[in-house]
Amino acid sequence: MESVVVVRYSEIGLKGKNRGYFEKKLIDNIRKIARPPEINKRYGRIIIRLKDMDFDEIKERLKYVFGIQNFSFAYAVSHDLNEIKEAVLKLLKLKLKNEKTFKVQTKRSYKQFPMNSQELSAHIGAFVLENFKELSVDVHNPDIIVGIEVKEKEVFVFVGKEKLNGGLPVGSxxxxxxxxxxxxxxxxxxxxxxxxxxLIETLSFLSPPFTSEKSKNKILELSNILSKYIPDNLKTWIVPFTPVQQYIKANAPDRYSLIIQRRSMMRIANKLAKKIKAKAIITGENVGQVASQTLENLHTIEAASNLPILRPLIGFEKMDIVEKAKEIGSYEISIQPYLDSCVVFAPKNPATKSSIKEIEDLESKLTELSNLEEKAFENIEKHVIGRKL
Incomplete structure (x- = not known):
């Protein structure tokens, strides 16, 4: 009887001819993030062989691996019926608390096994009733489910499934x-x-000396939160943006200064994207949340980018964003009262509407802007954030 973790995925299974690529990427990410003693792909599942590793330790690490739909602690046994019963007995003694009802759910992909799925479920169900007098069968809404998967070379026995984030493996x-x-x-x-x-690399803009070292540390702490989901180190880039902002503030109409600043950020982000071979820019923008995030201003700002702008939160309620931030552990860091670059040089009455032509005409008069953006990019800082679990 071997202790294993049965890892399941859903969306990857729909990938057709590309499925092997996604499976390989998921296995690679599990290796790097969860660091299991042994891992195999078997029968449309990923099997982690625990050996001497503690299940709680692997469980904590797996929650940072995107692409996993759910997983189960399981025992891998032979096709011997007595071994299957022994595994069921051991698992239920381990898992049972105050549950009153159960059912057995069997999947038999190995058709040479002498019982079909229904027969094996009935046989194991009778065995459970005999050994756990407090339990009764409920096939519609059981408190606990005993799962059995009969494969060609082994049988996996488990109780329940632990849900994870799903999605696709980072880097795919x-x-x-x-x-x-x-x-x-x-x-x-x-x-x-x-x-x-x-796969993300982060880019932040700071305004020293108006933003302090604490603002920089805040960025690095947030990067550390995100790095837990990345199979290798997270690269965090920080741009000293003060000269660009001061020039815009002194030479552009104040109400449009934030929009022009944001367009400068986009141009610098495109420079970095070319250097690191990134294919898109991600922002946390949300329609109507602040003056720069009206539809007109979003359109004007994104026009400064040659790359697609991905805005996953564009239609979210603010409280939904806050709840997710609390869930992933970034919220308490984000609310630390340290200024970021946009706040430092924010206009008193920012424009809520703009046009691309209007802003481009204003920028054409800012003759030093391009040079200042280039110097800011030349002075970019690179930080490599190692994953800490």
Missing amino acids: SGKAILLLSGGIDSPVAGWYMMKRGI
Whole structure:
């Protein structure tokens, strides 16, 4: 009897001819994030052989692996009926608390097994009733489910399934830059895009000396939260943005200064994307949340980018974003009262509507803007955040 974890996925199973690529990426990510003693792909499942590793330890690490729909602690046994019964007995003694009803659910992909699924379920059900007098059968709404999967070389016996985040393995959908502001929204936006298989590198803009070292540390702490979901180290880039902002503030109409700043950020982000071969920019923008996030201003800002702008939170309620931030552990960091670059040079009465032509005409008069953006990019800082679990 061997202790294993049976890992299941859903969306990856729909990938057709590309399925093998996604499975391999998921296995690679499990290896790097969960660090199991042994892992195999078997029968449309991923099997982690625990050996001497504690289940609670692997369970804690697996929650950071996107692409897993659910998993179960299980015993792998031979086709011997007595071994199957022994595994069921051991698992129920381990798992039972105050449950009153159960059912047995069998999947038999190995058709040479002498009982069919229904017969094996009935046989094991009778065995459970004999050994656990407090339990009764309820096939419609049981308190606990005993699962049995009969495969060609072994049988997996488990009780219940633990749900995870699903999605696609990080790195399977390419690379993008997350504009990480230090607020509540952008870390959550990064989380959702990683769930769709995108490998992120983060880009932040700070305004020293107006923003302090604490603002920088806040960015690095948020990066550490996100790094837990990445199979390798997370690269965090920080741009000293003060000269660009001061120039815009001094030479552009104040009400349009934030929009022009945001367009500068997009151009610098595109420079970084070219360097690291990223294919998109991710933001935490949300329609109508602040002045720069009206439809007109979003359109004007994204026009400065040659790459697609991905906005996973565009239609979210603010409280839904806050709840997710609390769930992933970024909320308490995001609400620390340290300024970010947009707040430092915010206009008193920002424009809620703009046009691309209007802003481009204003930028054409800012003759030093392009040079200042280039210098800001040349002075970019790179931080490599190692995953800490």
